[in-house]
Amino acid sequence: MGKILCATRGGAASRASQDAAIALAQERGDELIFLYVVDISFLNQTAAPLVVDVESRLEKMGRFQLAMAQERAAAQGISAGALVRRGQLRAELLAAARETEADLVLLGHPVGTEAVFDEAAIQSLATSLARESGVKVRVV
């Protein structure tokens, strides 16, 4: 039995990639792990006082997002795991792929004009991730 690592942010656009990951796990009989990365680099641009422990808040939000993904998987008969990491997406994705000994990493295609990444950026991330980790990466 292999392992599928699916990086997700949990928004409406991520549901398609979550569904694809669930379907693939069913088809291959693989273990499925959803991954959420807490990245707070956007706070570098603010001038107002930052006294809130933002990372912890976002980690809780991430766990909630993953719980929703797990609930979707459970509804389709798949018991999925959840993993939250703090740091930059690319580095944490690489580290998570190594730590979980994943056989396949799934990334979602950008959906709509308001997507966080464009297609080229996702493909570039997938290529560099596959090269550095030696793990198969698929954009779904």
Added chain:
Amino acid sequence: MRRWIRTWGLFAFLLSASLILAFASRGSRAQEQPPSPLVTGTIQDSQDQPVEGATVQLGAEAEGEALAEAVTQSNGRYALPAPQDLPDNLFVQISRAHFEEDVVALSAADIQNLRNGESVVVGITTLPRRITPAFWIAALIFVAMLVLIATGTLHNTLAALLGASLVFFVSYLGEPLMEDLFIFGFDRALQYVDWNVIFLIMGMMIVIAVVERTGIFQWLAYMAYRLSGGRLWLLLPILMIVTGVASALLDNVTTMLLMTPITIQISLALGINPLALLMPEVMASNVVGISTLIGTPTNILIGSFADISFNDFLVNLTPGVVLAMIGLVLYSEFVYRKEILAPGKGEISPLLLEKLEERAQITQPGHLRKAAVVGTGMILLFVFGERIHLLPAVTAIMGATALLVWIRPDIEEMIEAVDWTTLVFFITLFIVVGGIQEVGLISLVATGIGDLVGENLILAMFVVTWFSAVLSTVIANIPFTAAMLPVVGYLTATIPGAGNKVLFYCLSVGSAMGGNGSLIGASANMVTAGIAERAGQPITYLYFIKKGFPALILTVALAMVWLLIRFLVLAG
């Protein structure tokens, strides 16, 4: 033996000290002479503002050296002691960086009066401004800082620090090459730093850090959901009110950092687009934050500069804010009607409800009780403290200290909770803005606006409010407000009827509510968008403008209506 030495040693010390003081006193009495007659006067700029730090010399045509020299005080006044032997011609020479030199000749009668031992008042001398290379450099540094902040090329603090360093670099290393490159020295720069603002922000950071850790805001957001019973049209205004009230007591960024993650969780659990709740929340935060002195950094700047108290903001702005908020709630209900009125929305799975409830626990009830007691005391001091001239910064520092002493948290953790980069940002921002004030750019802008509005107070109110609102959509509102303060101060001093500080309230409304016009208009917008993006719900620039700009027009117009009623109709 040791006791003997101590006793007699002390006696000898006191005796010798007394003798020294007695002789010194006799010596000084022996040197006392009748006071010299003085040549006094006041220096002001073309806007009738006192000019501090001007060098004033008393000279005679026949002699090259100055007979006496003084530097003008903060009120622009100087006093030159006249020497005993006076020549027949005397003049007062005034010089200061960024101003034209001026020479005032004393009349024969004045010189005779001085000889008779009587002081002479020269009166008010107006120094015209001089546009020097330093003027252009200071202006360029300020604009570059705004661009770096607006484009996100550099962190705000780094941009302001770079600006302040460049001001000093040009002043100290440029002056030996060309005198007109001098902007100001370090001592003068420090005079522009408003320490009241720095300490108020620092004190409030500590208080917020303690309160934030109690989980109260997550609990409030969850209770909003419970109170609404899953009815989204009701949940929307409740969350807006919770966010607004929190924004009036905390700064907007902190409020949105606390509210955004839990709001996203609630909306995802309810199956609605999180932006339908987040956008109204952040707009409410920008609108309601200005109802108190501590609600926004811009109000802290305005309050400290114009001596506007916590009470003044509450009385003069809150009704306008309530009016704007009512308009904003109706607007949000209309704009997001498809989301909140769609059938089937608002139902939540038991598992997600359990997880939401788990996250909405008050984690430190003991700390929360203590924080509530101290917070109430602080609000009472903010409200009534002005009667005993208690500065808000002192109240904030006392409140923070009381909370730390009572709760005894990990002090290292609390010191780390103070966002020092923000304090450095404000200090260096004051220096950069001081630079453009020193070289006369602010005076030039103030004169331009003054010429535009003349003595028409209503026109001035419209210009200040809408100019601030529109510019705040593209320029970070903190540096903008800091630069506008002296301009509004000038208009307040020159326009009849503006003495009630109405134009400062217009600046507060414009700079804060203007933040709703674009994503980069307010830091709270940026952090909300940042968190939303991490949840896979990006808020694009275009999306924000489409939803936010009409809200800007509506809320500023409603607040403006209140200001006109409050200061023109009710004030008679």
